[in-house]
Amino acid sequence: MSQRHEAARPTRPRLEPLPEEQWDPRTRELLAAAPHDPEGGIPNIFTTLVRHPDLYEQFMPFGGQLLGAGRLPGDVRELLILRTARNTGSRYEWGRHLPLARAAGVTEADIDRIGEGPEAPGWTDLRRHLIRAADELHREATLSDTTWESLAEHFDEAELIEIAMLVGQYHMVAFFLNATGVELEPGVDSTGFAEGRVGT
Template identity: 70%
Template sequence: MTERVQVTRNDDRSARPRIQPLAEEQWDTRTRALLATANQDPGGQIPNIFTTLVRHPDLYERFLPFGGQLLHAGRLPGKFRELLILRTSYNTGASYEWGHHVPPAKEEGLTDADIERIPRGPEADGWTDLERHLISAADELHCTARLSDATWDALAAHFDDADLIEITMLVGQYHMVAYFLNTIGVQLEPGFANTGFVDGAREHE
């Protein structure tokens, strides 16, 4: 049985976001405090994802520690974390997410060739067996909201229980972020590129 997943890509940077980032002149004391710990882009600016999400300060305040735990203090090796995030970015058509995670993916050891073949999926030549299983995990969670026994068993041979929990939560986190980014139309800032991001639909067998 073939399950077809239609992915709509939207990378029109000239399009106006549905909700604009909150301009600095509109920041109140609480907003400034919340944004003070946000990661800055290469130009020293706070990324649009944060200045948009901070319009809901209570949600922002609770979201950031959870995202930070997965991104900066998680158990997974950085290379595997970024592989899962980039595959999820591709699966969800989240070009903003992709653009922000290519640089750290390279820092963590993914090569240009690795990044270029992420859209080709787990069957692309060049992956190790473990990388192939991780990509399959991202795909299965995207399509069925669960891991197959085969993928679970393959990952369980390399990861402990806490790692396996983190894999599912990481993919889920970046689905949630993609829903926000794609729906609001958050625009990618100067200094980031969508290199390697592939438009179009794909199928899962």
């Protein structure tokens, strides 16, 4: 299964980021509000997705709600996103979220064991349940009763909804990134990412 996955992965971008000289006034306005890197550049995900400006315009508020205004603690959110990045084989998603995970308090030890899955030694019970939730959603498109009940001991109804929606959102983002071949920007750290999916 992982061999088929790797064979389908583009070796170069199928869609290049839209060059600035091709930005029309609407594109310029849309990208002005996009998150910028510290050096002022706009990440490739946005300059590629903006090739579909109507979709971009609707996507950004939803993604922003989950990423910047969601109810989940930052470390929980980023742990779920990083496991999803590993499950979907998305180096771009992994690399862009590593610094966010570190800033949110995900430890280097936890980052190192993300690829090992929920049975890796060293997880707290809660983080083990979160990794298992990401895996179950990836494989089965649902959560087992055991995982749901374990998470319900720590999260309220809205947060449980958000866990499922967050993992689904970052699957969708990974599908876009992988299918179009969006490349990680030079200098962005993707340490710890292993090629291929871990959740088969």
